[in-house]
Amino acid sequence: MYLTQGLLRAVQRKPEATATVCGARRRTFRQMADRVARLAAVLRSLGVAADDRVAILSLNSDRYLEAYLAIWWAGGAANPVNIRWSAAEIAYSLDDCATQILIVDDAFADTAKTVGKTSKALKHLLYWGEAATPAGMSGLEALIDAAEPVANADRGGDDLAAVCYTGGTTGFPKGVMLSHANLISSALGVVGSGESIGPVCLHAAPMFHAADMLQFISALIVESTHVVIPAFEPLAAMRAIQDEGVTDTLIVPTMIQMLADHPQRDEFNLTSLQRLFYGASVISEAVLVRATRALPGTKFIQVYGMTELSPLITVLASCYHTEEGRRLGKHRSAGRASIMSEVRVVGPDDTEMPRGEVGEVVARGPQMMLGYWNKPEETAAATRGGWMHTGDGAYMDDEGFVYIVDRMKDMIVSGGENVYSAEVENAVASHPAVASCAVIGIPHDLYGEAVHAVVVLRAGALADDEEIRRHCRERIAGYKCPRSIEFSAALPMSGAGKILKRELRKSYWEGRERKV
Secondary structure, X not given: OOOOHHHHHHHHHOOOOEEEEEOOEEEEHHHHHHHXXXXXXXXXXXXXXXXXXXXXXXXXXXXXXXXXXXXXXXXXXXXXXXXXXXXXHHHHXXXXXXXXXXXXXXXXXXXXXHHHHHOOOOOEEEEOOOOOOOOOOEEHHHHHHHOOOOOOOOOOOOOEEEEEEEOOOOOOOEEEEEEHHHHHHHHHHHHOOOOOOOOEEEEOOOOOOHHHHHHHHHHHHOOOEEEEOOOOOHHHHHHHHHHHOOOEEEEOHHHHHXXXXXXXXXXXXXXXXXXXXXXXXXXXXXXXXXXXXXXXXXXXXXXXXXXXXXXXXXXXXXHHOOHHHHOOXXXXXXXXXXXXXXXXXXXXXXXXXXXOOOEEEEEEOOOOOOEEOOOHHHHHHHOHHHOEEEEEEEEEOOOOOEEEEEEOOOEEEEOOEEEEHHHHHXXXXXXXXXXXXXXXXEEEOOOEEEEEEEEEEOOOOOOOHHHHHHHHHOOOOHHHOOOEEEEOOOOOEOOXXXXXHHHHHHHHHOOOOOXX
């Protein structure tokens, strides 16, 4: 199992078919393969060998997909950088896994310069954009043009393919190591789900996410055309669907809501859209009803998972999203195990819970990560007994449907982005006026959950919410910063001195079936 296999097969079977569409640029599979082999040559000339990491900091583009394939062609591993991170967070992730090469586009050229000054590992900045090459960087398009194609490194199976950074429970991101077999196995879970994919897929969700990587690999396996927009924007997405005859896309619930509620939606012909895969966060029933009415010819399919499982765990089929299907109540679930997954709900001793009783979701299969980069203890804890422990509290019904009810690990999912409370608490607590703080997720109509901080100030100190937010923005990505701040005289504590976050959450989530 190797990730360049889909490209090679497409070149053999339909070389002149359209592989990518990005703005005015269209490339065939033959052209794509040639560019990939030349970019791989450039990477090897810079020293990339087996398992070496190459980072990408870019908005969505056809070049992003070419970069993935070229890194794998060269024998390396991709390090897709979260575009919403601060320069300090990016530098940490590059240094953590000794990434020496960073590919950057126009949107992040200035950020890359800052990263280049602070990262100890980074040696090469490769610019891949439309403007003149910035000082201190090498123009990648010119290097590709001058390079001779090289042979595929034929890396696959358990060889490292990606290091994807997620938030950390200790306040530092963790590098999730994924192999070729991990990523292909997860993609086969989509292809074999009973919900076909292709022939034209729209990339609108961020490409650094494991979810869009899943869509890319799944669609490549079946030789689909990849239509790319730089980032999700409702009008751009609807225009692409209409103009390119898009049949499939994968987005998060906040994006679905923007499409369903957009005042100009009826001005576009969206009838080509056959399947809409969604995941990363909860979708409310009201939004689901509005969306299915707004796109009556589109099937909705939910995918649930985590980066550590490449990322697919369960699939909720389209039949449960229809008006008739919703009467069964299954639409409130996250679906059933994909064909590549085994899923259980277990208690504190890791024994399986009786059906209907709440425990932790655990999963295993060929898509389970190799481990966390240089974190053997955290890897062992997360994968104890050979099962990936998700940290999600849920119950399973008699038909194997998994119903998520709470989050057992201290994480917030806001607009599809994972935010670990510890990261935010570290940033808030570093303000000189703050004595202690606790960060929780509270309900939000658009983002599912919003980051909320409860702050206790030092005696005699003064600070307002905007000052604390500004302080946080200098240290962590904007989406991690508290959307709301509550000042309190004290935090509720257990007898052992632990902050009782359930008490802080109670008033916000009271009366709701789900606590996430």
